[in-house]
Amino acid sequence: MYDFAYHKPKSVADAAAAVKKASDGKLMSGGMTLIPTLKQRLAHPSDVVDLAGVSDLVGIKVDATGVTIGAMTKHADVASSADVARAIPALAALAGGIGDRQVRNRGTIGGSVANNDPAADYPAALVALGATVTTNERKIAAEDFFKGMFETALKDGEIVTSVSFPTATKAAYMKFPNPASRYAMVGVFVAQTASGPRVAVTGAGPAVFRVKAMEEALAKSWSADAVANVKVPAEGLNSDIHASAEYRAHLVTVMAKRAVAAAG
Amino acid sequence: MSTSVDVTLSVNGERVARRVEARRHLVDFLRLDLGLTGTHTGCEHGVCGACTVRVDGVIVRGCLVLAASLDGATVETIEGLTESGEIADLQTAFVERNAAQCGFCTPAMLLTAADLLSAAARDGAVPSREAIREHIAGNYCRCTGYHAIVDAIETVATARAGKGRS
Numbered sequence: 001m002y003d004f005a006y007h008k009p010k011s012v013a014d015a016a017a018a019v020k021k022a023s024d025g026k027l028m029s030g031g032m033t034l035i036p037t038l039k040q041r042l043a044h045p046s047d048v049v050d051l052a053g054v055s056d057l058v059g060i061k062v063d064a065t066g067v068t069i070g071a072m073t074k075h076a077d078v079a080s081s082a083d084v085a086r087a088i089p090a091l092a093a094l095a096g097g098i099g100d101r102q103v104r105n106r107g108t109i110g111g112s113v114a115n116n117d118p119a120a121d122y123p124a125a126l127v128a129l130g131a132t133v134t135t136n137e138r139k140i141a142a143e144d145f146f147k148g149m150f151e152t153a154l155k156d157g158e159i160v161t162s163v164s165f166p167t168a169t170k171a172a173y174m175k176f177p178n179p180a181s182r183y184a185m186v187g188v189f190v191a192q193t194a195s196g197p198r199v200a201v202t203g204a205g206p207a208v209f210r211v212k213a214m215e216e217a218l219a220k221s222w223s224a225d226a227v228a229n230v231k232v233p234a235e236g237l238n239s240d241i242h243a244s245a246e247y248r249a250h251l252v253t254v255m256a257k258r259a260v261a262a263a264g
Numbered sequence: 265m266s267t268s269v270d271v272t273l274s275v276n277g278e279r280v281a282r283r284v285e286a287r288r289h290l291v292d293f294l295r296l297d298l299g300l301t302g303t304h305t306g307c308e309h310g311v312c313g314a315c316t317v318r319v320d321g322v323i324v325r326g327c328l329v330l331a332a333s334l335d336g337a338t339v340e341t342i343e344g345l346t347e348s349g350e351i352a353d354l355q356t357a358f359v360e361r362n363a364a365q366c367g368f369c370t371p372a373m374l375l376t377a378a379d380l381l382s383a384a385a386r387d388g389a390v391p392s393r394e395a396i397r398e399h400i401a402g403n404y405c406r407c408t409g410y411h412a413i414v415d416a417i418e419t420v421a422t423a424r425a426g427k428g429r430s
Contacts, residue, residue, distance in 0.1 A: 003267040006286035006332045035289070035328045036309040048286065050333050076322070100402025101376065102313060105322040106329065181311055182401065 001038045004045050008053040012136050012159055015049050019157040022047035027159060029072055029111030032103050057110065057161060062087045066166040071110025079104060088129070090171035090189070094121050097175065099182050110160040113145070116152045116207060118238060123208035124173060124189035127200035131165045149206040168193045170222070172263035174255045175203065178242055185243050186251035190259040192222060199256060204237050204248045214256055224261040227253065269332040276344030284331045291315045293331035294341060302342035302371045313403035316372035317341050323379045342371035351378050353423065357416040365407030373403050377417045381424060390421045
């Protein structure tokens with residue numbers, strides 16, 4: 001790890017100012033991706049601005065319309081929240097399946113969405129439920145937020161402050177985890193939302209994407225059988241030693257079927 | 265702006281004040297600066313779990329936590345848990361069940377098992393073998409095949425629940 005200056009501001013405004021002032025500043029939330037990246041010398045920021053001191057960014061609010069989760073709220077706290085489990089049980093279950101216990105105790109929702117790892121779990125929930133990402137500057141619809149591999153709509157130094165999820169009539173998330181690290185080789189989040197069924201896939205492609213053909217099939221009939229015959233083309237999907245693009249394409253349908261069945 | 269940071273924290277109940285490089289991770293801090301070598305570095309990028317320590321009451325990957333971020337924190341390591349006697353029964357069970365072979369993963373495995381056992385005590389339930397395997401999923405052991413480790417943890421969970429009832 002190269003040297004860097006370390007800052008631990010207590011407010012979002014101070015954090016934004018610290019990043020702006022730095023020649024090449026980097027925001028850190030839980031550090032579960034940034035620290036390994038620094039160790040591998042894939043990043044060499046002049047300054048690291050740790051958001052762990054900004055207590056305003058921690059917390060879960062649930063009301064009749066949905067769930068709002070502060071950016072620095074840890075996966076473990078979302079997973080164990082009785083309020084989240086009541087309002088959107090699929091979201092609590094998703095958080096409880098991220099990585100392992102040690103990672104869930106440090107990793108945060110804000111860090112996960114801002115990093116937009118192609119195998120991250122949260123992006124599927126955001127896109128399927130039609131969530132809104134709030135930053136220190138604006139609100140961004142989930143579908144406009146995730147742009148591509150590790151790429152989001154965030155501008156340099158813009159800070160995710162919370163994520164708001166509307167409730168859904170039905171929802172479930174199923175993933176085929178990498179056996180060693182538990183990231184989603186393929187994860188599918190299905191939701192029956194106010195605007196109809198939505199199916200969002202993570203892990204399979206460079207970034208989260210919706211499968212409109214499955215959504216149309218579910219609009220006609222909400223059943224596992226409805227998505228069983230919808231195949232996703234392998235072209236453009238991720239391919240590595242763990243799974244070929246063809247296998248990932250196959251898993252999308254399998255996980256979608258399981259998710260619809262689990263959603264009931 | 266300096267690349268070093270002053271931190272004051274509690275390590276195994278003792279107050280520690282040090283100036284650390286911002287890039288120093290917690291396990292290097294424990295091992296190199298404090299001489300607490302029970303916590304191990306295996307993969308050093310958050311996969312193997314050999315670096316597991318307790319920070320503010322929850323288990324974390326020590327190799328993915330910057331020491332600079334721990335001003336005011338409470339850190340507990342295998343040395344502290346051993347000294348307090350909190351996991352004496354677990355350590356005995358690991359020996360009896362032959363749950364340690366080379367021993368490299370063992371301190372971290374004990375920390376994670378202790379985490380599960382305290383959660384189980386709060387819930388008043390004995391975790392299933394599946395739940396034990398799930399809880400230790402972030403700790404790799406390349407010797408035992410895990411079976412003996414699950415045996416040891418299950419033994420202690422059952423014994424502790426028995427004591428709670430009597």
